[in-house]
Amino acid sequence: MKRALAESERDVLTGLVSTAGARAWLDAAGRDGFVQAMLVSLQRLQTVNLAYGKTGGDLALVEVAQRLSDFAWEELGPDALVARTGGADFILASAAPLPRARWHWLAEALGRAISRPMLVEGEAIRLQPRTALIRGLSGEPGADLLDRLDQASLELQRSPVRRILWADGSHPARGQSAASLEADLIGALHREEIAVLFQPQFDVATGALCGAEALARWEHPKFGRIGAETLFAIAERGDLVTQMTEHVATLALDAACAWPDTMRLSLNVTPEDFALGRFAETMRRLIGETRFSARRLTLEITERTLISDFDDCAAAIEDLALDGVRVALDDFGTGFSNFRALKALPLDALKVDRSLVRDIARDRRDRAIVTAMIAMARALGMSVVAEGVETEAQLAILQEEGCDTFQGFLRAGPVSAKDMAALAEFA
Numbered sequence: 001m002k003r004a005l006a007e008s009e010r011d012v013l014t015g016l017v018s019t020a021g022a023r024a025w026l027d028a029a030g031r032d033g034f035v036q037a038m039l040v041s042l043q044r045l046q047t048v049n050l051a052y053g054k055t056g057g058d059l060a061l062v063e064v065a066q067r068l069s070d071f072a073w074e075e076l077g078p079d080a081l082v083a084r085t086g087g088a089d090f091i092l093a094s095a096a097p098l099p100r101a102r103w104h105w106l107a108e109a110l111g112r113a114i115s116r117p118m119l120v121e122g123e124a125i126r127l128q129p130r131t132a133l134i135r136g137l138s139g140e141p142g143a144d145l146l147d148r149l150d151q152a153s154l155e156l157q158r159s160p161v162r163r164i165l166w167a168d169g170s171h172p173a174r175g176q177s178a179a180s181l182e183a184d185l186i187g188a189l190h191r192e193e194i195a196v197l198f199q200p201q202f203d204v205a206t207g208a209l210c211g212a213e214a215l216a217r218w219e220h221p222k223f224g225r226i227g228a229e230t231l232f233a234i235a236e237r238g239d240l241v242t243q244m245t246e247h248v249a250t251l252a253l254d255a256a257c258a259w260p261d262t263m264r265l266s267l268n269v270t271p272e273d274f275a276l277g278r279f280a281e282t283m284r285r286l287i288g289e290t291r292f293s294a295r296r297l298t299l300e301i302t303e304r305t306l307i308s309d310f311d312d313c314a315a316a317i318e319d320l321a322l323d324g325v326r327v328a329l330d331d332f333g334t335g336f337s338n339f340r341a342l343k344a345l346p347l348d349a350l351k352v353d354r355s356l357v358r359d360i361a362r363d364r365r366d367r368a369i370v371t372a373m374i375a376m377a378r379a380l381g382m383s384v385v386a387e388g389v390e391t392e393a394q395l396a397i398l399q400e401e402g403c404d405t406f407q408g409f410l411r412a413g414p415v416s417a418k419d420m421a422a423l424a425e426f427a
Contacts, residue, residue, distance in 0.1 A: 013058060014065035015355070017083035019146075022091050025081045026142030029095045035136035037081075037093035038107050039149040040068070040114070040129045043157070045088040048120060048127070056120045060127060061088070063118045066331070067304075068092060069355060071113050075106055075227040085146065089153070100135065102223045105181070107131045107164050109233035116271060117307045124307055130156045134167040182238030184220070185231075189240075189247055193219050194231070196251040197414040200423060201266070201385065201407045204399050209427040211264035213300065213407065214252035215414055216244075232270060241272040246286065253290035253297075255417040259424040266298040266328065271308035280319040287323075295324035300351065302330045306341055314345055321346040328385065332373070342380060350377045354388020354408070361393035367401075374401050 009021030017025065029035040042064065049057035061084075068090055072080040081093040092110070111131060117124040132152035136145050152167040159165075188194050198212035218226040226234075235244040249267055256265040273279050287294050299320065306313050317327050328349035329341060341347065352370055360367045370386075377384045386398050389408035398406060415423070 011084040014062055014084050016065050016069070016090070017081060019083070019085045022081060022083035022085055022093075023142035023146065025083075026093060026136070026145055029081075029093070030136055030138070030140045030142065030145070032095060033138065034097050035093060035095055035140075035145070036098055036103050037091060037134050037136065037145060037149060038103070038110075039085075039132040039134075039146075039153050040090040040092065040110065041131070041153050041156070042088040042114075042127050042129055044127055048125065052120050059120055060118060060125070064090065064114055064127065064129075066353075066355070067113050067116075068110070070331070071110050071229055073354070074229050075109070091146075091149075099223055102226070103133060103135075104164065104166075105226075105230055105234070107133055109230035111163060112233045112236070113229055116304050118304070119307055128163070130162075131164050132156060132167055133164065181234055182240070185218075185234055185238060185240060185244075188218060188220070189243060193221070194244070194247055194251075195219055196248055196255065196417060198252075198255070198417065198420040199407050199414045200412040200420065201264075201405050202411055204386075204395070204403045204406050207411075209263065209423055210405060211266065211298075212256075212420055213266040214248065214268070216248045228268070232272065236272055241270075241275075242282075245270075245273050246282065249283070249286050250290060251417070253286060253292040255420065256296070257290060257292050258421055260427055261293070261296070263424060263427060264296050264298055264326075265292070266300050268300045268330070269305060271305045274305070274309060274313050274316060277312060280316040283320055283325070284323065293324075294320075295326075298326040298328050298349065300328045300330045303332065303341065306345075310340070310344075317345055342376075347380075347382055349383045349385055349404075352384060352386045352403070357386050357388050357394055357398075357408075358390075360397050361391065367397060370398075370403075371401050374403055378402065 009018050011018045026035060045057055048060050065084060069082050072082045072092055076094050081091060083091040085091050111129050115126050115128045117126055132149045134145060134149050148167045152165050156162060156165050195217050197215045197217055199215055200209055201211045201213065202208065203210045216228040216231055218231045220226055232241060232244060235241045252265060252267060321327065326348040327346060328351055329347050330351045331353050332350050350373060352373055356366055356370055360370050374384050383404040385405040386403050387407055389395055389406045389410045391410060395406060395410060
């Protein structure tokens with residue numbers, strides 16, 4: 001479904017696909033057969049505009065757009081449609097034949113991701129979305145599908161409590177109850193259905209394999225692969241986040257113990273990991289149990305994680321840094337750039353998001369932004385990791401600008417622990 005977009009098919013503010021582009025995408029998907037979509041509406045955006053002005057509202061929209069894009073990439077891959085179709089309305093669509101139950105869970109998980117705190121003029125706010133879902137009819141034009149979603153969204157706005165509604169008017173019908181799915185997850189931890197994939201990372205200058213980022217996946221026997229955001233949304237609902245974090249970290253640390261000492265492991269950290277106040281203690285215990293060198297470990301945090309509780313996050317990070325654990329700031333520059341973090345935290349690296357890397361070979365503004373980020377990192381004594389590198393032209397520019405490490409499909413997508421061990425053997 002990927003194709004080049006005309007300027008009229010790109011939303012100016014967020015960089016997402018516009019309404020015209022969304023209709024064209026949905027038309028093509030409908031002709032090919034299957035399409036499934038959701039309309040995400042931000043009910044309180046007008047309140048943000050009144051409180052902080054249109055600039056504040058625009059910043060919130062940009063942040064939500066980034067969260068949507070990250071979620072779509074994680075859960076659906078690069079071929080999903082992510083569009084802004086109105087002032088506070090966004091579309092997420094897929095041509096993959098996903099079960100109705102999974103599409104509903106994805107909507108719940110996306111709502112969780114969007115509703116995390118965000119900063120507007122230094123204050124933390126939350127935007128709770130309402131989401132209309134639909135399964136397209138065979139050959140249905142994009143305009144008709146969007147109209148049906150709009151009607152469901154209007155019905156949602158009249159409800160004081162409902163957050164998700166199918167466009168056929170049905171109540172949530174996931175095939176399994178939430179309790180059943182949470183029970184599935186408990187069993188999955190013991191049946192080894194929760195796996196860890198590894199996104200290889202390479203040295204920009206030499207091309208040598210230098211590490212990998214661990215990515216959690218649930219290989220559900222009925223619904224297929226479930227990505228990290230949905231997985232942790234289910235875990236949070238079942239009060240299983242701590243068990244999930246320990247399970248994923250242990251698998252990753254165990255696997256990385258067999259890699260050469262020159263290779264690093266990166267683990268993602270969520271806001272929920274810090275919520276209980278024992279994150280540093282837990283990580284130190286897991287490092288000791290697996291006998292993995294703390295100096296080979298990098299924890300990746302996002303600005304969204306820091307917004308939840310900056311002081312607790314900072315304390316845990318500083319504690320682990322004493323053991324030699326490194327810290328990378330992920331997604332910097334894609335939403336609310338929190339320069340406080342650069343000043344207050346013992347950061348070792350900045351990660352350049354794939355959305356900034358995508359057009360650096362053909363857009364001088366994107367290249368200028370990446371150049372500035374690398375220069376700032378250098379001035380602060382930090383290294384730079386670029387995500388989503390897919391072409392030799394992108395890599396050549398990153399090399400010219402002095403980027404240290406890259407990851408992306410140019411060299412390798414996520415691989416299993418077994419395949420990662422094979423790559424590491426020849427590193």
